[in-house]
Amino acid sequence: MFYFAVENPAAFCYNRAMKFNVGLAQIAPVLGDVPANLALHHEVISDARARGVDLLIFPELALTGYGLGDRAYDVAIRAAADDPIFADLLAASEQLDLVTSFVEVDERHRLYISAAYLCGGRLVHLHRKIYLPTYGLFNESRHFTPGGSARAFDTRFGRMGLLICEDLWHASLPYVLWQDGADILILISASAEHGQGEALSTAGKVLSMTRAYALQFTDFVIHVNQTGRDDIGRYWGGSVIYGPDAAVIVQGPRDEAAVVVGEIDTALLAPARRALPLLRDERPDLVIRELRRIAKKERASAERAD
Known part of the structure; x- marks a missing residue:
């Protein structure tokens, strides 16, 4: 397995092309059962290590399941080393890099849907x-506080x-991360179908968006989705990795649990960006200027209304 330790992983800057294996853990969590889902994490981690996975990614709320309702308060953990569940996950990351997701509680007892690398x-x-x-079948604002930042970060495999x-x-959020230097976008979901026809398929929309981000940003895009079913609907799986040319590197099955492994070769970034130099030609200064103009116009309109 490709691995080396660094004193401060958050400060480690990628500066060379490399290949590494990514595992997409499209699991079906047991709703509200953190011990069972933690055990499932360890089972998947053990399998992934045996298959040479360097980075293993779980879906949204993999530690709890999605449709929690008021049970969200009972399954929340702190993203700190003195929280026993989080400490267990930290220890597991000695074996390979991990992305997982959980209900987080802060010191003021606010809840967040969080994901940690x-x-x-x-x-x-x-x-x-x-x-x-907070529409249709979704009511996240009832229980959760929205996050307030979107920032890229350095890992041993790149930004x-x-x-x-x-x-x-x-x-706006994938765009911000792209401009903040992200070459690899990790997108995790508990995306469910709701019985619509194919023209309104949630899966079709999500796959179209994620592929479009790969194409527009000449980035690797990784999407990992849950499987299983609850009161929200049927989680369709279909996890995928797109290359910076928007080609599919690997894709998981629909509607079943699986750990799918694909190789990322960061040497593919340079030729993709030479062929389609969107990053070179992007004008974030223009975007910022025009957004400020629009915001100023909206403030003036609101003041007139008052």
């Missing part, structure tokens, strides 16, 4: 879900960005 027994990056769907489910439906 762990490496070498340390927390490298924590992302709190920013956009909380990455991490988003959770509804976050990826807002194109």
Whole structure:
């Protein structure tokens, strides 16, 4: 297995091309049963190590399941080494890099849907879900607080960005991470179908968006989705890795649990960006200027309304 320890993984900067294996753990968590799901994590980690996985990624709320309702308060953990569940996950990251997701509680007893990148027994990056769907069957704002930042981060495999489910439906967030230097976008979901026809398929929409991000940003895009079923609907799996040319590297099955392994070769970034130099030609200064203009216009309109 490709692995070396660094004193501070969060500060380690990638500066050379490399190949590494990514495992997409599209599991079906047991709703509300943290011990069972932690045991499942260890089972999957053991299998992934045997298959030479360097980075293993679990879906949204892999530690708890998604449709928790008021049970969210009972299954929350702290993203700290003195929390026994989180400490267990940190220890597991001594074996391979991990991304997993859980209900996080902070010191003021606010709840977040969070995801952590762990490496070498340390927390490298924590992302709190920013956009909380509160429409249709979804009512996340009843229980959870929205996160307040979207930032890329350095790992031993390169600079990455991490988003959770509804976050990826807002194109501003992948764009921000791309401009912050992310060459690899990790997108995790508990994305469910709701019985619509194919024209309205959630799976089709998500796969179209994630592939579009790979194409537009000439990034690797990894999407890992749950499987199983609860009151929200049927989680369709279909986890995928796209290359920076938007080609499919590997894709998981629909509607069944699996650990799918694909190789990322960061040497593919340079030719993709030579062929399609969107990063070179992007104008973030123009975007910032125009957004400020729009915000100023909206403030003036709101003041007139008052």
